[in-house]
Amino acid sequence: MPNRMNIAVTHKEIEEQKYYINELKNRVYGKGLKYHIVTYGCQMNVHDSEKLAGMLTEIGYEEANSQQEADLVLFNTCCVRENAEMRVYGNVGALKAFKQANPNRIIGVCGCMMQQAEVANYIKKTFPFVDLIFGTHNLHRFPILLLQALDSNQTVIEILDSDGKVVEHVPVKRAEGISAWVTVMYGCNNFCSYCIVPYVRGRERSRHPDDILGEIRSLALDGYKEVTLLGQNVNSYGKDLESRILFHQLLRKVNEVEGIERIRFTTSHPKDLSDELIMTMAECDKVCKHIHLPIQAGSNRILKKMNRKYTRESYIELVDKLRRHIPDIALSTDIIVGFPGETEEDFLQTMDIVEEIRYDSAFTFVYSPRRGTAAAKMKDEIGLEEKKHRLARLNELVAKISKEKNQEYLDRNVDVLVEDISKTNKEYLTGRTDTNKIVHFRGSYDLIGKFVTVKITEARAWSLEGKVLDDQGSCS
Ligand code: SAH
Ligand code: SF4
Ligand code: F3S
Numbered sequence: 001m002p003n004r005m006n007i008a009v010t011h012k013e014i015e016e017q018k019y020y021i022n023e024l025k026n027r028v029y030g031k032g033l034k035y036h037i038v039t040y041g042c043q044m045n046v047h048d049s050e051k052l053a054g055m056l057t058e059i060g061y062e063e064a065n066s067q068q069e070a071d072l073v074l075f076n077t078c079c080v081r082e083n084a085e086m087r088v089y090g091n092v093g094a095l096k097a098f099k100q101a102n103p104n105r106i107i108g109v110c111g112c113m114m115q116q117a118e119v120a121n122y123i124k125k126t127f128p129f130v131d132l133i134f135g136t137h138n139l140h141r142f143p144i145l146l147l148q149a150l151d152s153n154q155t156v157i158e159i160l161d162s163d164g165k166v167v168e169h170v171p172v173k174r175a176e177g178i179s180a181w182v183t184v185m186y187g188c189n190n191f192c193s194y195c196i197v198p199y200v201r202g203r204e205r206s207r208h209p210d211d212i213l214g215e216i217r218s219l220a221l222d223g224y225k226e227v228t229l230l231g232q233n234v235n236s237y238g239k240d241l242e243s244r245i246l247f248h249q250l251l252r253k254v255n256e257v258e259g260i261e262r263i264r265f266t267t268s269h270p271k272d273l274s275d276e277l278i279m280t281m282a283e284c285d286k287v288c289k290h291i292h293l294p295i296q297a298g299s300n301r302i303l304k305k306m307n308r309k310y311t312r313e314s315y316i317e318l319v320d321k322l323r324r325h326i327p328d329i330a331l332s333t334d335i336i337v338g339f340p341g342e343t344e345e346d347f348l349q350t351m352d353i354v355e356e357i358r359y360d361s362a363f364t365f366v367y368s369p370r371r372g373t374a375a376a377k378m379k380d381e382i383g384l385e386e387k388k389h390r391l392a393r394l395n396e397l398v399a400k401i402s403k404e405k406n407q408e409y410l411d412r413n414v415d416v417l418v419e420d421i422s423k424t425n426k427e428y429l430t431g432r433t434d435t436n437k438i439v440h441f442r443g444s445y446d447l448i449g450k451f452v453t454v455k456i457t458e459a460r461a462w463s464l465e466g467k468v469l470d471d472q473g474s475c476s
Contacts, residue, residue: 013140014169020143021058027150029060036063036070040088041078043230043266044201045111047172047181048139049076052110054171055142063173072106072146073098077113079196081368085113092127099129106149108132110139115200116371117159124155135159136201140167166205178419178449179226180219184212184250188232190269192296193307193374194339194367197232206238209245213253220259225417225449227254229265235272248280255284261451262417262434266292270318271309282325289326290360290436293319294334298353299346302339305378312353319357330360330405330435337394338367338387340378347390354397360405360435361462362398366391399461406459409437413469416454418447438463 039049064070078084115135132149137160149156187202237247369376422428454466
């Protein structure tokens, strides 16, 4: 049996949480109080917000239609790049009048940015109207802290240094739909030199497989068809558990869960992508044929300075292997431009590898120095204008290739899991192929949650359009 050491400590925590949820219920239930959560950052944060919403729903809060009508506003923050932080400062600052108009309103700020004590203290000092500040390691203590905030006219602040716990059974209120996020591990051990995540999310902690599978089974019973397994580096899942169930073995178990039709996962660090995982992706019918494999840079010199622990050659070899075993696999990536010391020659190597790999899509970023990281101490002589210029050149190339890759789908019939009504045109539905391509098509709303075959008639850089085929294979 994998060890449950992490879980054992959490029973006390969860009992405590239940107690405070009940305490709050007595005060809140039936009062029609509403909450509004603003989420920044990655899927981890999106899922954390679902947990905050779950706890608030248990307490008796309802979701507000807008921030304006909310009695409690929470900002779940991200600090991966400076512009994410700047938006938080601006938006929290703008709440001053909102709080003054009704001092009973509660304003809370949490998430990765608050996990840095100096930033949390700055928020407390600069925006004294903020009632509640907490970090990532104590999310489950939200009810306790909320109760304190309701009873105090001082800012309640709690940032924990230790990150050892995996807390199970926190209530979750998921976004409606057919697809659910499931965290399989927390934290990151990699310390890529530019990245703040290991500092604000702590070391890697895997959830026990029984807890993960139990959650996925109950999601299937609730009608979810797709799960996305989340971790900063899912490829190291299980390495901290005593009897070493590894990520590919977990995937095979998830593949057996009845009712779940599609399995996605993110993110995979190239240095840890095993042959077993590639074979699992090739063999398991529910595991989607798409992988997000951040490359970050195409120059070996920069990759070394980034502490990524692979080379452009080993990355290309890995992609070749993936494509050999899973011929139709779609690839997406993350790329940083303007890392300290990146020369035009280094940047051209990034452009070159993008041309060579031909990604289906890429998230591209200008390097942003993060306090406390190794790269922040490196000499950064490239001007912002030059960095932006490199980003524009890269984006142009990425968009051109994405469009060309999408054009390969023209006239092809693809299986689409129908997700929702299109946001831009109510006559259209939207869904995705297992290669993660967004497809728009006309169809009746009762197709949502089902698989349909769509003949692709139009290809754009970021989406496809098509017509649903009927059972006889003709366009309806
Ligand atoms: N664990 C994931 C995601 C980390 S954050 C992974 O390893 O891929 C998502 C992306 O943000 C990273 O892949 C990287 O491309 C980008 N990023 C992280 N720190 C950054 C920084 N300081 N400046 C610019 N981009 C950064
Ligand atoms: Fe950051 Fe690297 Fe960890 Fe991803 S793997 S979260 S980029 S340190
Ligand atoms: Fe941002 Fe934290 Fe995610 S820093 S990218 S929200 S792990």
